[in-house]
Amino acid sequence: MLLFFVGFLGISNIHAQVVNAGVGGNSTVNLLKRLDTDVLQQAPDLVILMVGTNDMLNSKKMIPYKTYEDNLQKIVQKISDKGAAILLISPPPVDSVYLFERHDRKMFTEVPNVKLDTVRQITVRIAKKHELKHLDLYKVFSEMNLPKHNKDLFFRNSMNSKVRDGVHPTVLGYHFIGELVFHCLKENKLLKAGKKIVCFGDSITNGAGTKNKGTSVGDNYPAVLSRLILEYFEDE
Numbered sequence: 001m002l003l004f005f006v007g008f009l010g011i012s013n014i015h016a017q018v019v020n021a022g023v024g025g026n027s028t029v030n031l032l033k034r035l036d037t038d039v040l041q042q043a044p045d046l047v048i049l050m051v052g053t054n055d056m057l058n059s060k061k062m063i064p065y066k067t068y069e070d071n072l073q074k075i076v077q078k079i080s081d082k083g084a085a086i087l088l089i090s091p092p093p094v095d096s097v098y099l100f101e102r103h104d105r106k107m108f109t110e111v112p113n114v115k116l117d118t119v120r121q122i123t124v125r126i127a128k129k130h131e132l133k134h135l136d137l138y139k140v141f142s143e144m145n146l147p148k149h150n151k152d153l154f155f156r157n158s159m160n161s162k163v164r165d166g167v168h169p170t171v172l173g174y175h176f177i178g179e180l181v182f183h184c185l186k187e188n189k190l191l192k193a194g195k196k197i198v199c200f201g202d203s204i205t206n207g208a209g210t211k212n213k214g215t216s217v218g219d220n221y222p223a224v225l226s227r228l229i230l231e232y233f234e235d236e
Helices: 028-038 053-057 065-081 096-102 112-130 137-143 171-187 221-235
Strands: 010-012 016-022 046-050 085-089 133-135 195-201
Touching: 016 221, 028 053, 028 065, 028 195, 046 065, 053 065, 053 112, 065 085, 065 112, 085 112, 085 171, 096 112, 112 133, 112 137, 133 171, 137 171, 171 221, 195 221
Parallel strands: 016 195, 046 085, 046 195, 085 133
Antiparallel strands: 010 016
16 A cells, blocks of 8 residues: 655655655755754655765855765764664766756866766765765766767757756656666665665755656656565565
8 A cells, every 4th residue: 555645755655665855956055954854853764865966066056075075974974873774876977068058167177077976986985984885876877978968868858858958867867776776775685674765865866857756656766766665575
């Protein structure tokens, strides 16, 4: 039986409850501000944390690497202090052509994906320090040479979505991320019946571009993860 609740919407079943606590435009600064109400008060067993795109690429929210790392450390520590497990994910690369249509190129002293690769390195470092599980989403997409300007199906562009985006995944992209997260949890023995999972992050967690963004139904990655968990336990 599927049960819905108000707020950050999630799916609750006899096997697991997945909460989508992603908010578009959020940076580590925003996540710190809403950590208590949107995550810790939910008393999660596991938090899936992905943040950094806005910290590095949003011209209104850019912060130095050191500040980003300090903020991420604080988020991780507060979650860990409550006894929840954490899966830390590095944000995916972007299509700089479209990014520079929305954000002033002059504000960038480094190529956008160089900045995101540095974020990747920071997430790896923090995961090792706190003995967390880590999913290197940036590396996965980079090794697939994605995104490709107007030539790929995983990130929204004018060819596949009629949107000049280059940052947010398509439905295919969200499904791919959800599957990667599921297999990472499975391989690391983090899938346990009756547990609450909170997916915490920005618009990529929220599901920007999908009909049911901000919930755990539809085509965003938390929704895909929820369905895969349900199928996994039903097949056992």
